[in-house]
Amino acid sequence: MNTFPDAMKTPPRIKICCIASVSEAHAAIAAGADALGLVSAMPSGPGPIPEATIAEIARAVPPAIGTFLLTSETEAREIIRQQRVCRTNTLQLCDRVSTDTYEKLRTALPGVALVQVIHVEGPPALSDARAVAASVDAILLDSGRPNASIPELGGTGRVHDWTWSRAIRRSLRLPVFLAGGLGPHNVGEAIRMVQPFGVDLCSGVRTDGTLDERKLSAFIEAVHAACD
Numbered sequence: 076m077n078t079f080p081d082a083m084k085t086p087p088r089i090k091i092c093c094i095a096s097v098s099e100a101h102a103a104i105a106a107g108a109d110a111l112g113l114v115s116a117m118p119s120g121p122g123p124i125p126e127a128t129i130a131e132i133a134r135a136v137p138p139a140i141g142t143f144l145l146t147s148e149t150e151a152r153e154i155i156r157q158q159r160v161c162r163t164n165t166l167q168l169c170d171r172v173s174t175d176t177y178e179k180l181r182t183a184l185p186g187v188a189l190v191q192v193i194h195v196e197g198p199p200a201l202s203d204a205r206a207v208a209a210s211v212d213a214i215l216l217d218s219g220r221p222n223a224s225i226p227e228l229g230g231t232g233r234v235h236d237w238t239w240s241r242a243i244r245r246s247l248r249l250p251v252f253l254a255g256g257l258g259p260h261n262v263g264e265a266i267r268m269v270q271p272f273g274v275d276l277c278s279g280v281r282t283d284g285t286l287d288e289r290k291l292s293a294f295i296e297a298v299h300a301a302c303d
Contacts (some may be wrong), residue, residue, distance in 0.1 A: 086302045087266060088273035089295060090143065090252060091280060093122030093230065097135045099286045106288065107295045110141030112167065112275065115157060117147050120219075120230035121284065122277055129161040143167045143190065147228050151179035158184055165190055168211075169228040170221055171203075177210035188212040190252070192228070193243070194219040195235040204243045214247060215275060216240045218255030232256050232278045240269045259293040263301035274298060 091103040092112030100111055113129040114122040133142045142163040148154045149172045158166060165188040166180065172191075180189060189211040193204045195218065204214050218233040220226070234256035244251040250272035253265055258279035265274065280291040 086299050087271050088141075088252075089298055090141065090273055090275040091277075091286075091291070092143075092145070092254075092275055093277035093281070094132060094286075095122065095124055096128070097132055100132050100136055102286060102288055103291065104136070104140055106291045108140070108291075110143060110165070110273070111136065112143045112145055112277070113161070113163060114145045114230075115147070115161070117145070117169070117228055117230075118226045120227060121281075122230055126157060126160045129163065133161060133163045138164075141165050141188075145169055145229065147226075149173075149176065151176045151183070154180060155183045158187060164188065167215065168192060169219070170226070174210060177207075190215050192217050192219070194221055194228075195239050195243075195255070196220065197236070197239065200239050201243055201246065204247060208247050208249055211249070213250040213252060213272070214243065215252040215254055216243060216271075217275075229254070230277050234261070237265060237268050240271070244269055244271060257294075259290065259297040262294060262297050266298065266301040 088109040090110040091108045094100050094111045117123050143165045144161045144163040145167045147169050167190045169192045190213045191207045191211045192215045193200050195216050217229050218231050218235040219228045252273040252275050253269050253271040254275035257276040
């Protein structure tokens with residue numbers, strides 16, 4: 076079983092997604108973020124920035140902070156190209172990829188962590204997570220709809236059914252991040268129910284698309300309060 080260390084005492088890691096600039100990155104880190112999400116081209120959703128900007132942010136971030144390159148690509152060659160431009164320490168695969176793609180990424184990008192997004196739409200998410208667990212370093216549970224006519228691969232602001240998230244977290248032996256509609260109003264409940272390794276959000280700490288430091292502080296306070 077994957078266990079959450081000192082379940083209600085140790086706060087989960089905090090990942091702030093859709094970081095758009097070096098100044099936003101520094102603000103998030105100063106507030107207490109452990110990781111930053113940097114969104115490359117997506118079929119829909121908020122936050123995409125040019126790869127050159129992702130590279131600039133990744134260079135400016137201290138090594139201890141996770142820098143996640145969010146990619147919608149599914150072919151190893153293109154993902155490897157993106158990573159070599161952006162130079163983040165983590166790849167967040169927002170769509171399904173083949174098993175041999177994981178193998179190619181491991182070979183070409185040693186030392187880069189792989190995080191697979193599982194979009195929780197119901198019971199299949201559990202089998203999907205189990206199927207990829209041996210190939211990645213962590214799972215991120217989100218509320219996208221990858222099979223929609225215009226695929227949604229994150230940033231929807233929707234909450235999914237956390238009972239499935241809890242079942243997935245309990246069934247795996249690797250870290251599980253929880254995303255999807257989180258904010259100061261509900262992250263405590265989410266932590267108590269799912270007990271994730273980390274929590275992740277974008278729109279919940281933004282106002283008119285810009286990082287809102289008051290919302291960010293409120294979110295981080297709520298995360299810590301859930302574990303007191």
